[in-house]
């Protein structure tokens with residue numbers, strides 16, 4: 001174990017904006033010399049996360065195999081003590097434990113059974129025509145303009161609409177739900193800690209839950225609220241809405257923005273995609289997910305004294321699953337820093353996690369990305385960023401939050 005200088009500390013929300021993504025030079029160095037690396041607490045960092053007592057030190061896993069093994073092993077590594085970098089204790093921890101992402105395995109599987117049907121292949125196939133239609137409408141709206149802001153004016157609309165449709169969130173609440181989700185993801189840009197977005201979102205969740213109790217509609221929120229076997233309490237419903245407001249939106253939007261940004265940096269790859277969209281798009285999406293790992297990490301805690309890859313860890317130690325580092329591990333991905341949409345094993349990436357908590361929205365995210373990118377690549381093929389995109393200040397999300405783009409207006413619409 002080596003002790004990092006503060007300059008090499010992952011608890012620094014300015015790293016992603018400064019480096020345009022995760023600090024791969026650190027991950028590479030650690031993977032080679034110190035693959036289970038101790039990242040000390042950064043005493044100067046407050047965080048901005050409501051209810052958090054700060055960010056203590058943690059073990060950073062940089063090897064693909066270690067990230068995979070720990071993700072699979074719920075007996076030795078738990079989600080129940082928190083899955084994000086910010087530490088929480090006491091009543092706040094109890095409140096967060098109402099989130100199904102941190103429930104104990106038995107309860108987690110029971111809830112997941114209720115959640116999964118709309119994310120299964122058949123339901124996805126039924127949803128596909130609507131997603132395609134909406135993607136076309138989104139591009140219709142900008143096609144004549146020749147320029148726009150990409151992240152919020154284009155990339156964000158489809159994921160918000162789709163997760164709201166799946167959940168049964170009525171149109172009048174959608175902007176608010178997405179807005180609160182954004183505020184929660186953007187917690188580190190704030191200069192002070194504010195509970196307001198969370199309180200606002202929870203208020204809205206309760207209001208919608210009440211409506212679903214009165215008028216069940218068979219959608220996800222209604223299924224959760226009216227399920228008689230799960231007995232979910234109000235905080236569980238609140239946390240459920242919170243998870244989707246963040247997970248179902250910001251991640252997919254950011255991956256679309258990364259896609260456009262990467263294509264502009266790799267014109268030869270973009271030429272390949274334009275030559276044969278259908279042949280390359282699925283692998284290209286996986287390669288963008290691998291290369292950017294928009295959700296860069298989640299956390300587990302050691303249930304008892306144990307070891308990871310030969311490094312002893314103590315009961316209660318916090319383990320940082322670096323999906324970003326795993327996705328650039330040369331043991332799995334040859335020449336890992338090369339962006340290559342024809343990479344044969346791109347889909348082995350861990351950008352969606354692995355094991356019992358693997359992303360439930362992975363298929364949905366890919367379907368939306370494919371639909372939106374098809375519209376852009378075929379109708380506005382020279383769409384490209386103008387100037388440098390702006391990155392989110394975060395120790396968690398590798399996200400572009402502002403990216404002006406320009407393009408030749410679509411013929412007949414200019």
Ligand code: HEM
Pocket residue numbers: 079083100101102112163243244247248249251252255293294295298299323350351352353354356357358359360361362364365
């Ligand atoms: C590019 C897009 C996305 C990325 C990169 C992503 C990433 C992830 C990752 C890494 C996890 C693992 C969490 C863990 O192990 O603790 C996860 C879980 C989850 N994601 Fe996604 N996600 C994406 C899109 C979505 C979408 C579109 C939805 C829903 C509409 C969604 C809903 C969820 C949920 C509900 C979980 C929790 C699963 C569980 O704990 O059992 N995600 N996601």
